[in-house]
Amino acid sequence: MARRERHQRRDGGGRSRNRRRSKVSRLQAARRIEALLDAASGRGQDDYDRRDPDRRGPRPRYLDIERNGQLFNRLAALDFEYLLSLPFSADAATLRLLLPQSVHGRAQNGHGFWRDEAGAPLVFRDATFDRILTALEPMDPELRADRVRRERGARLDELGRWLLANLDQDELLLEIDGRPLMGVELLRGQTVETRGFLRGLLMAGWMDDLDQRRMCMSHHRRTFEGDELAIGGGKTYVIRPELLDAVGIVDGGRGEFAPEDIQRLVDVGVIVTEDREYSRPGYEQMYFRQRAGEGVCDDLGLIWIGAVHGWSAYLGAFVMDAVDTYDKFLWHFRPGGVDGRMAGEIQAAWRARYGEDLVAGLEILDVIRFAAKANDPQVFLSSSHRRFIQTEMGSKTPTLFNHWRFIEGRALYDIELGYSRFPSRTFYDIARQRLSMLEVAVAEPRFIERGKRGR
Numbered sequence: 459m460a461r462r463e464r465h466q467r468r469d470g471g472g473r474s475r476n477r478r479r480s481k482v483s484r485l486q487a488a489r490r491i492e493a494l495l496d497a498a499s500g501r502g503q504d505d506y507d508r509r510d511p512d513r514r515g516p517r518p519r520y521l522d523i524e525r526n527g528q529l530f531n532r533l534a535a536l537d538f539e540y541l542l543s544l545p546f547s548a549d550a551a552t553l554r555l556l557l558p559q560s561v562h563g564r565a566q567n568g569h570g571f572w573r574d575e576a577g578a579p580l581v582f583r584d585a586t587f588d589r590i591l592t593a594l595e596p597m598d599p600e601l602r603a604d605r606v607r608r609e610r611g612a613r614l615d616e617l618g619r620w621l622l623a624n625l626d627q628d629e630l631l632l633e634i635d636g637r638p639l640m641g642v643e644l645l646r647g648q649t650v651e652t653r654g655f656l657r658g659l660l661m662a663g664w665m666d667d668l669d670q671r672r673m674c675m676s677h678h679r680r681t682f683e684g685d686e687l688a689i690g691g692g693k694t695y696v697i698r699p700e701l702l703d704a705v706g707i708v709d710g711g712r713g714e715f716a717p718e719d720i721q722r723l724v725d726v727g728v729i730v731t732e733d734r735e736y737s738r739p740g741y742e743q744m745y746f747r748q749r750a751g752e753g754v755c756d757d758l759g760l761i762w763i764g765a766v767h768g769w770s771a772y773l774g775a776f777v778m779d780a781v782d783t784y785d786k787f788l789w790h791f792r793p794g795g796v797d798g799r800m801a802g803e804i805q806a807a808w809r810a811r812y813g814e815d816l817v818a819g820l821e822i823l824d825v826i827r828f829a830a831k832a833n834d835p836q837v838f839l840s841s842s843h844r845r846f847i848q849t850e851m852g853s854k855t856p857t858l859f860n861h862w863r864f865i866e867g868r869a870l871y872d873i874e875l876g877y878s879r880f881p882s883r884t885f886y887d888i889a890r891q892r893l894s895m896l897e898v899a900v901a902e903p904r905f906i907e908r909g910k911r912g913r
Contacts, residue, residue, distance in 0.1 A: 516578035518568050523584055530565070530582060534593035537561045537571040545849040547856050552641030554600055555610050559787060560844050562590045569877055583708065587787045607738065607789035613640060614784055614796050617777070621659075621800075622807055627652050632773065640780045642847055644856055650770035653816070656804055658763050658774030660817045661825050663801030665759050666782065668693050668748060673819070674826040682895045683834040689826065690751030694785075694795045695720075695729045696736050697744045702728050710746035720746065730793075737790050745786075752831035756840045757861060757875065759829035761889050764865045765898050772865075776846065776858055783843040828892060835888045839880040850874065864889065867901030 523530050541557045548556065564570040568579025588603040595601045620634050630652050632639045638646040664670050668691040681687050692711065705728060715723075723729045730741070756779055764772030778797055785796040792799065808816045831838055846858040853860060853871035860871050864886050873882045886903040893900055 516576055518579040518581045519574060520581050520583065523582060523589060531593040533572055534561055534590050535597060537564055538594055540571060547644040547847045548641050555606055556844055558590050558594060559587065562587045565590065604789060607787055610784045611788040611790055614781060618800050621804060625807055625811055630655060639777055644847060644858065648773060650773055654768055654770030655774040657816050658767060658771030659778045660801045660805060661763055661822055662759060662775035662778035663797045664822045665754055665825050667798055670822050671826055674823040677823050678827045681833045682892065687830065688751050688832055689830045690749050690753050692745055692747040694743050694745045696741050696791065696793050697729055698727060699742050710744045713747060714750045715746045715748050733793055735790055735792055743791050754826060754829040755831050755837055758889060759825055761861055761865060762825055762828040764862060765893060765900060772862060780843050835891055837885060837888050839876045839878060839885060841876045845876055864903060865900060869904050869906045872905045
């Protein structure tokens with residue numbers, strides 16, 4: 459009860475077309491100015507980031523950095539400053555490590571401020587994490603690419619050592635030397651039951667594993683409505699960038715690579731598989747999609763872990779979600795990724811100490827099945843780590859805590875989720891339907907009226 463009380467305190471033709479174009483331009487300009495004013499005043503309204511999948515808008519414009527470098531630099535700086543103005547449960551040093559990754563994704567997809575005057579998305583497919591940081595470095599020397607990558611890795615290493623050193627503790631205060639784990643302020647002061655926390659950590663660590671997803675499809679086979687269960691996915695490999703360029707692969711996540719395709723890339727030296735540490739700039743990591751289709755919804759994964767395994771496991775799953783985010787852009791790395799390796803090391807250490815596994819295989823398959831986007835009802839959403847720690851417009855608490863309010867049956871803030879701005883009313887209804895199919899009881903979602911403070 460004391461833990462819940464601590465948490466709740468924190469939750470705390472022609473001319474006509476021209477007129478239409480002119481109207482669109484004025485509207486987009488007005489929205490851009492309004493967003494900038496919000497950023498300057500600190501209100502942090504994310505209106506300009508809104509996405510409506512049914513909206514018919516201008517076609518994307520595909521640009522490249524070589525011919526549009528100055529525009530790229532300006533938009534990167536504008537987008538980063540805007541994101542910095544939003545309310546996050548993290549300090550400035552953490553946001554320097556985290557938000558350039560969001561700017562990178564937005565540049566590659568034409569989201570956020572990556573638009574022209576008429577509202578057409580400006581898509582830079584050749585945008586890289588390091589090139590984003592090159593554009594941002596004049597704003598802050600600490601945004602130099604090697605410094606950001608090394609610090610991200612240092613935080614993961616620190617977390618891994620701390621977890622292994624504290625396996626024998628009954629409870630954990632989620633702080634290291636007075637700092638909340640991964641710089642996330644909503645974890646400050648939170649005390650969890652160690653075994654539950656680590657179990658949530660491991661379940662989330664293996665949720666994205668392609669082999670686990672394949673076993674899930676083989677074991678469960680059907681969606682909740684009886685259709686064939688289909689889950690997409692892939693793996694992250696260590697690659698040699700100069701050889702990757704030679705074979706003409708730009709982004710391994712945009713195709714579908716069969717096992718024989720991966721083996722050919724290994725044979726020609728593009729992918730390296732020796733289990734040792736590699737470093738930039740001679741090596742890099744790249745995700746290769748190996749099974750087409752929708753993956754899993756991280757929001758639903760956390761909700762399942764929280765609803766079935768409790769608050770401590772819920773926070774453990776969230777911390778592993780942070781690990782998965784930081785893992786994508788490091789200076790030093792090994793094949794297989796940090797999340798899966800960390801989960802394996804903790805499982806082995808726990809087994810050696812206590813003679814049993816922390817997490818059974820079927821528990822991982824259950825998480826994946828429940829969170830599969832193409833299960834029933836379908837949900838095409840997966841919040842990023844920065845979205846979990848962001849307080850969305852219309853809310854008084856970060857999204858991570860709004861999800862926990864749903865699990866507890868408390869009144870919810872009516873917000874929009876993820877970059878697609880998925881309505882929370884629809885999402886929580888889907889989550890409840892899925893839980894009820896597995897006989898996990900949660901209260902029917904109820905929402906706080908705008909302008910009123912929830913209890």
